[in-house]
Amino acid sequence: MHTLDLGAFRLTSLDDGSFPVAAAVYFANVPDVVRRRELATDLNGCIEVGHNCGLIDTGGERVLVDTGYGDDTHGGRTGRLVDELDRAGIAPDDVTIVVNTHAHGDHAGRNTIHGVPAFPRARYFLASADWDHFSARADDVHHVARNFGIPAAHGMLTLFDGPLELAPGIHLLPTPGHTPGHTSVLVSLLGRTALCLGDVCHHPLHVAHPDWVSAFDVDAARNVETRRWLFALAYAREAVILCPHAPAPGFGRLRRQGTGYAWVPLQS
Numbered sequence: 001m002h003t004l005d006l007g008a009f010r011l012t013s014l015d016d017g018s019f020p021v022a023a024a025v026y027f028a029n030v031p032d033v034v035r036r037r038e039l040a041t042d043l044n045g046c047i048e049v050g051h052n053c054g055l056i057d058t059g060g061e062r063v064l065v066d067t068g069y070g071d072d073t074h075g076g077r078t079g080r081l082v083d084e085l086d087r088a089g090i091a092p093d094d095v096t097i098v099v100n101t102h103a104h105g106d107h108a109g110r111n112t113i114h115g116v117p118a119f120p121r122a123r124y125f126l127a128s129a130d131w132d133h134f135s136a137r138a139d140d141v142h143h144v145a146r147n148f149g150i151p152a153a154h155g156m157l158t159l160f161d162g163p164l165e166l167a168p169g170i171h172l173l174p175t176p177g178h179t180p181g182h183t184s185v186l187v188s189l190l191g192r193t194a195l196c197l198g199d200v201c202h203h204p205l206h207v208a209h210p211d212w213v214s215a216f217d218v219d220a221a222r223n224v225e226t227r228r229w230l231f232a233l234a235y236a237r238e239a240v241i242l243c244p245h246a247p248a249p250g251f252g253r254l255r256r257q258g259t260g261y262a263w264v265p266l267q268s
C-alpha cells in the first residue's frame, strides 16, 4: 500500500499480489532476441507481474479502480485487496464508487464476496461494451454473473457508453483495444493530474514500444492506437500514472524519448 498526496486528492496503490507470467505472452509479436535486449526474465522465461488496484480519495468520494483477483488467490499470492484497503484505513463501507477498467477476472474478482457486493455502499461502473462482450462468451458467463450480475441485481451497477464525469474532476475515458469497453480513469483537480491506466499497458516497456502487443488484447491494433493518444495526453498533463501490472506500487510518469515516451517509475 503506497499513497501519493496530490493536493486536492490522494492516490493510493493497493497491491493485490504478484506472480510470474511468461514474457513471451506480454510481448507476443516481439522476437525473443529483441525482447531479451530490454527485459530480464527468470530461468523459465517469466517476469514477475504485479496487480495494483487504485484508490482515489477526494475527501468527498473514495473511488476504487479495479478489485483484483478476489477468491482466485494463486496459492495465496493474490486476492489481497481488502487487507490492503484495511492497511490504508479504508473499510469496504467507505468506498463510494467502484470502477472496473474492464471485465477481466484479475480486475473485477473482488467486486463481490460471499455472494453479495463487497462494497455495500458503492455505485459500480462498467462500460456496456465490456458487459456485452463478456456476457456473450461461454467461458466468462459465471464470472460476469458473479462480479457484475450480483451488483446489478442489487441496483448498484451502472453500464455506461462513452466518456463520463463520475464526480467533479474524475473522468472515465474510453480506451478500447485490450477489451472493447476498456476504460481509463483520469483525475484532474487543482492543477494535478493522475491517470489509472488499466491494461492499456501490461508492462512499462509498452510505453517505449507501443507497438509491442500482449496476447491478451482483444483488438491489439486498436490498443496500439489508444496507447499513442493516451500517452500524449498523459505527458501533456504531466500525469502521475498507475500501471496495474507494473511492479508494486506501479506509479510512474512519462518522459520524452525520441518521438515517443519512456516510463519513469515513482516511489511514494
Ligand SMILES: [Zn+2]
Residues within 6 Å of the ligand: 104, 106, 107, 199, 244, 245
Ligand atoms: Zn489485467
